[in-house]
Amino acid sequence: MPTRRHLLTAALPGAALLLGACAGGSLPPVHWVRLPAEAPGPAAAPAPAVPGVWQLMAPVQLPGHLDRDALLVPQGAAGLQGLGGARWAEPLRDAVPRLLRQDLEREFGAPVWSAPLPPGVLPTRQLRVELGAFDVAADRRGVLLAARWSLADAKGGARPAIFDARFTTPAAGVDANDLAIAHRQALADLARRIADSARAG
Numbered sequence: 001m002p003t004r005r006h007l008l009t010a011a012l013p014g015a016a017l018l019l020g021a022c023a024g025g026s027l028p029p030v031h032w033v034r035l036p037a038e039a040p041g042p043a044a045a046p047a048p049a050v051p052g053v054w055q056l057m058a059p060v061q062l063p064g065h066l067d068r069d070a071l072l073v074p075q076g077a078a079g080l081q082g083l084g085g086a087r088w089a090e091p092l093r094d095a096v097p098r099l100l101r102q103d104l105e106r107e108f109g110a111p112v113w114s115a116p117l118p119p120g121v122l123p124t125r126q127l128r129v130e131l132g133a134f135d136v137a138a139d140r141r142g143v144l145l146a147a148r149w150s151l152a153d154a155k156g157g158a159r160p161a162i163f164d165a166r167f168t169t170p171a172a173g174v175d176a177n178d179l180a181i182a183h184r185q186a187l188a189d190l191a192r193r194i195a196d197s198a199r200a201g
Helices: 004-024 092-108 176-200
Strands: 031-033 054-056 070-075 079-088 125-136 142-153 161-170
Touching: 031 176, 054 092, 070 125, 070 176, 079 176, 092 125, 092 176, 125 176, 142 176, 161 176
Parallel strands: 031 079, 054 125
Antiparallel strands: 070 079, 125 142, 142 161
């Protein structure tokens, strides 16, 4: 009659084959990407400064599916999947507000403040931004950005002016680096549109 030791020994080859199969289907190595500090496009000609002392209000809203480190690409009509082993090195919920404010300062020609405000800084105008989409386009050759923003008097009174935009920023290629750079350029394009709406108002 087989003993427990014999049964365990007989099971070992099967277990080894199973582990080997799992190892053969190992995940691809992680490739970390980030939104560059500066937008990649050529510097635009200086535009007239936007009047007022501006505050970018927190939070800058992002779609919930972007609250993860995978770089997501479309799959089918409604699906999403991670692009290989590509991962965001910094959460988009942190990178987007920081870089958008930096781009706004360049476009506005003046500081754009965020809380907590330094002593003595009293904003006269407030900006709120919500991204409805910040996704790799369906053909994976660009980034679709949809945004809604409001410009308001910091003291209240008049109703805020509300704007929206939806556009696609092309990518140089379809790999993770090209798509990360396209994300960054899309933010810079959004800042330019917001500044234009503030000048017009």
